[in-house]
Amino acid sequence: MGKHGKSWKVPAAEALRAKPDIEVADFDASATPGFAGDKKSGNELLVERGEHLAELQERLYAAGRSGDHRSVLLVLQGMDTAGKGGIVKHVIGAVDPQGIDHTSFGVPSEEEKKHNYLWRIRNALPRGGQIGVFDRSHYEDVLVVRVHNLVPESVWEKRYDEINRFESKLVESGTTIVKVAMFVSLEEQKERLAERLDRPDKYWKYNPADIDERKRWPDYQEAYQAVLDKTSTDVAPWYVVPCDRKWFSRLAVTELLIDALERLQLGWPPADFDVEAEKKRLAKA
Ligand code: AMP
Ligand code: MG
Numbered sequence: 001m002g003k004h005g006k007s008w009k010v011p012a013a014e015a016l017r018a019k020p021d022i023e024v025a026d027f028d029a030s031a032t033p034g035f036a037g038d039k040k041s042g043n044e045l046l047v048e049r050g051e052h053l054a055e056l057q058e059r060l061y062a063a064g065r066s067g068d069h070r071s072v073l074l075v076l077q078g079m080d081t082a083g084k085g086g087i088v089k090h091v092i093g094a095v096d097p098q099g100i101d102h103t104s105f106g107v108p109s110e111e112e113k114k115h116n117y118l119w120r121i122r123n124a125l126p127r128g129g130q131i132g133v134f135d136r137s138h139y140e141d142v143l144v145v146r147v148h149n150l151v152p153e154s155v156w157e158k159r160y161d162e163i164n165r166f167e168s169k170l171v172e173s174g175t176t177i178v179k180v181a182m183f184v185s186l187e188e189q190k191e192r193l194a195e196r197l198d199r200p201d202k203y204w205k206y207n208p209a210d211i212d213e214r215k216r217w218p219d220y221q222e223a224y225q226a227v228l229d230k231t232s233t234d235v236a237p238w239y240v241v242p243c244d245r246k247w248f249s250r251l252a253v254t255e256l257l258i259d260a261l262e263r264l265q266l267g268w269p270p271a272d273f274d275v276e277a278e279k280k281r282l283a284k285a
Contacts, residue, residue, distance in 0.1 A: 007045055010034040012255035018181070018238040024225040025218075029185040030244040035251070042247045049254050050094035056261035057131060059268060061099035064129010066269035070174040071126040072260050074253075075134045077143070077227075078182030079220060080210045081192035082243045083250075084135050087182075090250050091257070092133055101126045104135035117141040117159070118166055126175065131257070138163055139227055146226075147219045160230040167236040176260045177236040180253055181224065186217055188244040 008015075015034025035042065060072065074092075076084045092100055103124040112120045118138055126132030142163070146156050167177055184192070196206040213220070232238040239256055243249040 007037040007041055008034055008255070009036050011259070012252050013239070013259040016239040016241055016252060016256065018228050018232045018240050020232075022228055022240060024183070024221045024228065027183050027240070027242070029183045029188065029242045031242045032245065032248045033242065035248065039245070039247050042251050046090075046247065046251045046254060049251065049258060050091070053091075053254055053258050053261070054095045056258060056266065057095040057099050059266035060131065060261060060264065061096065061129050062269050063266055064099075064127070066272075067128070069128040070176070070264060071128055071130050071132060072176045072178065072257070072264075073126055073132040073134065073170070074257065075137045075139070075177065075179040076182060077137060077139045077180070078243065079184060079189065080207070080213065081189045081196075082182035082184040083246055084182060085205075086246055087180075087250060087253050088133060088135060091253050092131075094254075095131070099130055100133060101130045102133040102135070105137060105140060118162070121166075125170070128174070132175075138166070139231075142227060143220065143223045146223045147216055160226070163231055164233055164236075167231075167233070171235040176264065178256050178260045179232075179236060179238045180256065181228065181238050181240045182243045182249060183224075183240065184243045186214065189214065 010033075012034055032042075037045065060068075060070070063070070076087055078084055088102065092102070101124070105120065105124075108117075108120070121134075121138045124132065124134070142156055142159050145151055146153075171177060193206070193210060196202040228238050228240070239252075241249050241252045
């Protein structure tokens with residue numbers, strides 16, 4: 001067992017997997033489930049595990065280049081300031097960008113509005129060998145859409161089953177889905193929004209509407225609760241990550257990706273040429 005074996009008392013994939021009885025309203029966003037270390041050891045471990053993640057990702061990419069159709073899809077969902085962008089920068093940033101297919105989903109464009117809500121999702125799915133990263137996702141269509149009544153209840157209530165069927169087909173076709181619900185506390189969100197207002201280099205992240213969304217916190221908690229209750233399936237479970245401590249959420253998502261990639265049991269593609277013969281040819285070339 002590596003160094004990480006000492007710091008994780010329970011493997012991240014086990015400690016963070018959404019339990020059937022999870023209560024979003026009681027969730028402790030400052031906890032570090034499964035992890036025994038502190039910030040310093042967490043950050044040290046992140047470097048080491050980030051290197052391991054990079055190697056696994058390179059194996060996936062190499063496999064894809066050799067015709068392997070399998071892929072991984074990381075779905076990041078969370079309230080503003082939960083740290084979705086930080087995960088992309090610090091966790092995904094540790095791997096080769098050639099193998100990353102990143103998409104962020106905002107308010108649907110005019111074109112997107114003409115189609116079913118899964119249309120833009122299907123268009124953004126990763127090809128074989130790629131890690132797709134969704135910053136927000138089809139879950140917005142049962143989160144913000146539900147909280148703001150953007151479609152009638154009769155429409156959004158059917159989406160949970162539709163999403164389960166969609167994801168189940170995706171898994172069958174060779175995509176491992178890693179769904180991460182990132183939870184920040186209301187207090188920590190206030191501090192992070194205050195920082196955005198204090199720092200000119202963070203104004204670009206600030207959106208006055210985020211303050212209005214804070215008033216709807218209980219509605220969002222209810223909507224997240226429904227998502228976890230209805231869409232955490234055996235083939236595509238949710239992982240629930242406390243995000244008040246950025247070092248922990250970054251380490252946690254790194255471990256979840258490592259777990260997903262290790263389950264693919266990726267080797268290196270064998271040579272499709274005669275290695276010894278090529279060495280001889282090269283020596284003479
Ligand atoms: P940000 O991620 O901070 O750039 O914000 C993107 C915004 O787009 C958020 O306020 C989301 O709630 C919103 N958004 C994403 N998907 C949808 C959707 N399907 N319908 C309505 N709003 C959405
Ligand atoms: Mg925002």
